[in-house]
Amino acid sequence: MLLHDKVCIITGAASLRGIGYATAELFAEHGAKIVIADLAMNEKIAADVRMSIDNGISGPTDLHGVRCDIGSLDDCRTLFEGVISRFGRVDCLVNCAGVVKSQPFLSISEKDYDFVVDVNLRGAFNLAKVAVEHFVVRKGGNIVNVASVAAQRGGGLVGGAHYAASKGGVISLTKSIAREYGPQGVRANAVCPSMTETGMLDELTEERFREIVAAIPMRRAGKPRDVAGACLFLASDLSAYVTGATIDVNGGSHIH
Template identity: 40%
Template structure:
């Protein structure tokens, strides 16, 4: 796929799925902008991209801060003239049980995982409406469909269910203006989040997946590339599982 001259903004692009998405779009010749609270880690991804001869820039951003998010989006727009693709990947997970969770835990989860998506979309949506073009891809989770469990706790599941609902709303409102909004729901993915699953525990976990493997971050990135491409120009409001078949039931 060729994304030459396309400006792609990725939140949480410093590691895991976000890193894979950033590298994939850069290799497809997009101008990649990584927005991440960990600037130092994001700059390592930027170095990977530039060493391969592609274009990338990093902005430090806490997506839960609405004022900071709008300011950063405005700076990007001023420099590049547009934002073609927005990929909301920034997020956190907490494996506490619901009964052990506090209001502070809830506020942090919602502020980053859900309000963060609201903040970036609020900043980008008007310019996409004005251009009558835009692609929004939100990284949700199968936890948002299943209610958590082994894939995330109840608070995490609630935040990701909210992302799914927001994606569908954005698709309805953005459709008349040529804006596509879709979400990807990864299942267990080979990122640091799975480091605790070793030995027999890991094997038992794998046996719950029909394909008998965890996703690689690149599996999710490939779907993001497709949804951002012209091949998916008539797809909007879809919630695509990348889970090895977990959601078959």
């Protein structure tokens, strides 16, 4: 049990096919108390997630769902206040929520830019702000941000320049927090997945999917659980001396 009794907020966990869900499932297996927060969250989704996790680990899981738009600082603050009043504290934030838009650079309108950057970068900023405020008082805490290989390789296989730039911003934000708040016991790290089999790939044709897989040294796409494993490492004390790091989960598709 790597996260026994740790209180963890995981954003972007509304889809049973997503990285956020896989992370919630793995964290539950390791004894965490979990709050899943998502723009799409409602009672039914929270109940479905809980049931699915309970079936896998012979529950019951201490898991609660909260609707939250991470692009809104007020929503993020309300999320943290709710979790703190329920559990007394937050130990770890895993920010998985994100949006993607695949389009050539010159076709990106201001509206497209705002949509992607407001969720991916402003959202990460909002959550980090309320998390760090709490962690500084507690003298400890842990942030794991899910970025993307798109930030490292200059554009995504899925996702345009605005997506890549937003995720690049997430990596820089994570490093800055690690440097600035390390002395107060706060750790912050990023995970960079490459193509991972979730709803985000629904727009890819099978042919394109096969082409991309053929170029990956491990000859397969990532599974949500692969990314969840890196999040677990970063959330747990196994990584007690790791901060400001960017962990690649890409099957060797970007070795640098």
